[in-house]
Every structure is written in C-alpha cells, then in structure tokens.
Amino acid sequence: MTQWLLEGDPSLRWQVMRDLLDVPEDAWRAERLRVASDGDGARLLALAGQDGQWAGGSFVPEGFTPELWRQEGQPWTATTYCLTQLREFGLDPGMPRIREIVRLVGENSRWDHEGQRYWDGEVDTCINARTLADGSYFGLELTELTAWMLREQQPDGGWNCERENGSVRSSFDTTINAVEALLEVERSGQGGDEVSAARAAGEEYLLERSLLRRLSTGELVDREYLDLSYPRRWRYDVLRAADHLRSAAVRDGKAPDLRMQEAVEHIRSRRQEDGRWLLDSELRGRVWFTLDDGVGLPSRWVTLKALRVLKWWDAQHEAAASVAAPVS
Template identity: 50%
Template sequence: MTTSDLTGWLRDSDPALRWQVERDLIGEPSEVWQATRTHIATEGFGARLLALQDSDGQWAGGAFFPAGFRSEQGAGQPWTATTWTLNLLREWGLDAGVLRERRTAELLGRNSRWEYDDLPYWGGEVDCCINAWTVANGLWLGADVTGIVDWLLAHRLPDGGWNCDWVEGSTRSSFHSTLNVLKGLLAHDIATGGTEATRAARRSGEEYLLERGLFRRLSTGEPVAPWVNHFGYPFFWRYSVLNAADYFRQAARFDGTKPDPRMAEAIEMVRAARQPDGTWLQGGRPTGQMWFEVDVPAGEPSKWLTLVGTRVLTWWNSWSPATAARPS
C-alpha cells in the first residue's frame, strides 16, 4: 500500500481504533479525534461491550472469571469477565464518564469479589498483574486504589521487577508481570502526578527490561522465549517486544525522555515483522472465550497491530541513535 492507502485502510475501522489513528498517525486536530472518540460509547466494539454490563456493575457475573467458570473445564482463560472488559474499554479510550454515570465503581465495590479468597474488588488480591489492572481501572473510574498501589510497591522483587508467581515462592521477576505492573504504575503517575516511590519503582522495572534489551536473558544473552516476537491482538496479559515498546513510547511521552538505545534490537524485531505493504500480521490471540472478536484471524493483516507498530516506529525514528539518551 502507499502511505495514503495504508492510512485510509486504518481509518476505515471501529471508532475505538480510528480515533487513535487520527491522533497518533495522522496528527488530526484534537477536535477531530475527540469527536471520533465519543462514538466508542454509541457504536461498534465499545457500545457492544457496554450493552453486556450486568445490573450489578459486573460483566459475565465475575471479577476475573465468569460466574461458574472452573479451570478444569479445559476451555482456556475466558476474556469476558469484569476486569478484562474494563481493560479493553479503558485501552480503547472510552470516556470514563459513561461508566461513572452508571455508578460502575460503586457497584463493583458493593457487588464484586475476587475469586481468590472472596476479597473485595477495589482492595485487590495477590496477583501482581490483576492488581496493576485494578489500579489502572480504579483510577479511570474514580475508585480509591491507594492500598493496591502501596501493595505493588511492597512486592517489587530484588532484581527490580515483579512476578505473579511470588506467591509460589518465586524471587525472580517475569517479563510479563513486570510490563503489566509498569503499565499500572504509569497509569497512576499520569492520573495523579505520581510520588517519589512510584516513580522509583517504575524506573526500577523499566531498567529490568532495558538491561535485557527487552527480550534477552541477563545470564546468557539468549532470547528469553519465542513469545518475545509473537505479536497478537488483544495483548491481554502477554508480553512481546511490541507491547513493551509501546509502553516505553507512552512513558517517554509522559516523562519527557528520549528512547533508550538499549531498545534498538527489539525495535528491529518490530520493524522486521512489518510486511512490504506496511502492515503487521495477526499472530493469534491467547485462546479463550471472548464476547466477540475484535481483530482478524491469525495470518491476516491486523489494523490494531499496524496501529501500534507504526506509532512505535514513528516514535523511535523521530530520534537518531546518536541523540537517543537513556531515561534519567
């Protein structure tokens, strides 16, 4: 595709994606992409998810899993319960006012309990990733998640990151868990301005990933696993260098820093996955039930991945390696 063809292809999409294309790739005036963004609540993917909300504020009757789900059923992780639905609506850019008018935070505080130990929803539980998503969603909806932020700070591991398996005794950080916690802490810092402690924790987690080039083992220098360059949308909990690079793009924008040159190899992995027509192919999302599909089948050009990949490379290319500086 030519650049104009690619832009037109991306723009011919759901409002949840289209407004981001207009803002991040085309550079439309704010009144243009903001107007598109308002349509998330009334048409397309966003409107469909909003229509599925239960009267008690939840989705699918559960906090992390649908009501009645049992892991032994062997159907894979369902992506229909409250946390996963809120994650998508927030990431797509739904105006939080829509859910605040529905008193969603209040209803979840009253009616939703974690499947782990029946703990209250806005109090969090023991999984780092779940708690990070709850921080981001709580800040978005106006819930008090201060206690969960403190919990995340207290559960940082000695090597600088996080691991959801700390409950089983793990003392080494995980790429997946560290990235998910970083996203939650960034959401906190953007919403509140952050604290010295949250900023230090973010720097620590970022350094954990950067000193590994976003994909290598620190001990051997080998890629940590094949999933580092498996690009599938929705990302859900799953790490990839594309997912991580987009986090660093957002963090750099907020912090006013340049790209770290230690990301260079990871960026080349993102660039190598771009097809000759400028698209990225869907690698396949994690298995499990969804309310409905939001992207193409594996092997087909993905508008979501093309949006993310293009804006990551645009950000990276705006700085030459000679001028890129490590975050302070």
C-alpha cells in the same frame, strides 16, 4: 495505510488520529467520545450486567468450571478483562455509564481468591496491576493497592506473580502489567516520587534485557515474545513493551533508549509489503467478540501500535542525527 486504519473501529480510529495523523485535539477527542456509543466499545458496555459485572464474575465467569478451563482455555469474558479492554479502547472515564459500572463493581464484585472487594485487589500481582491500572484510569484513588504494588517489587526492579510462592526473580509478563499500572497512577495525578521511581526501575529491568533476552546468558527468554498480537491480556510481547516505553518516554520527556533497538527492528522487520502487520497469534479462551480478522491476516490493532512505535523511534533518532550533523 492510514485510510485502512481509519476504516476500523472508533476505539482504534481516535488513536490513529492522535498518534499517527497529529490531528487537532478537539477532532480526536470528538472521535474518542464515539467509543461509548458506536462499535466495539459500545458492544462491550452493553454486555455488562445489572450488577456491573461481566459474565457474573470478577476473574472467572459465573458457572465456569475447572473442566471448562481445561477444554476451552482461560476465559476472557469476566469483569477484569472487560474493564481493561475498555481502558485500552480509550473509553472516556467521565461517561455516565462507565462511572455507574465502576461504582457497581465496587459494591457487588468479589474476587474468587478469598472474596476480597474488587477495588481492594487480591494476591496475584498481574490481577492487582490491571485492577490498579483500570481503577486509576476510571477515576478511583487506590492508595492502598498502589502501596501494595510497590511492596511487591523485587530487588532486581521487576515483579513476579510467583512471589507469593517464594520466587525472588522477576518475570517479563508480570513486570509489563506492573509498569503499565504505575503509569496510569501517575497519569491520574496520584503518583509521587516513589511511584515514578518504581516504574523507572521496572522499565530498567526490561531495558537491561533488551526487552527480550536473559540478563545472565543473553538468550531469548521466550520465542512467543516475538509474536505481535492484540489483545495480549496478561501476557508480554516486544510490541507491548515497546509501546509502553514509547508512551512513558513521551510523558517523561525522554528520548528513546537505544537498548530498545533490537526489539524495534524486529517489529519493523515484520511489516508486510503492503505496509501492514499480521496478527501472529490469538490467545485461547472464551471471548465476547474478536477484534481482528484472524491469525495470519492483517491486524489493524497490531499495525497501529507498530506504526506509532516506529514513528516515535524514527523521529527521535532523525532529530538526534540532525543535531549531531556537522555544519558545512
């Protein structure tokens, strides 16, 4: 199984080496450097324009009309989703080309909403969360955007893009974007106690609902949350949530929360006889290129994420069982 994963793109391979094979850090870091020069990371970097933007726009490609949106679906080729993809690829933020792009985007890119400067964000919580995550990862100090994100948190601990329209309830989709962003702020060394507390409250929002159920009725929130896919863009699924909570728990030095169990066992149940996981769905819309072979076929990205969640979950619970076992 790991051999099949290692036959994939450098952006995936270095994560396999670090998270599944536990190779020495100098080895996986050397592989990580290849993201900028080989494979999908290099392809995506090469598609940035002279102004630093992809497809000539911040959120919507230049010249992309409402009619095209209706025909094709939401486009994924403009600057915001490309920067997020490079972050998720693990592109080294110190690489000269990405540092230049980050600078150029700050100088040239403006949001479609009201022409706000790119790294200042706009008014949509999901957009601002990804902007905060990307900027923090690529070395920017976005103090005002971080403060804005904290102010947008709802009383129930989560976030909702519809808050600007009066919503007082959080959503799974917005909350996962927000907690991922705050974790990136903390990783960058900029997050204080207030950021950590806000992230913990957002994660608690998901955990209280077992990552997939309504708090009020216990019903499944959305059948599509059970689909295991990548990339998820702004959308939620249980694998994305479980992988974030794994990453957060490792950083915080915490054991897995048992309220994740239903979601984890769902992920386990989707494993095929050959040990791989399939791509359940693809988001409709324009892309630069695809990362897997297609819906219904084995997905290296889904398999990587599922395996590292299960490795972490099973190892922690085996350790706990060992400690609790009576001495004979």
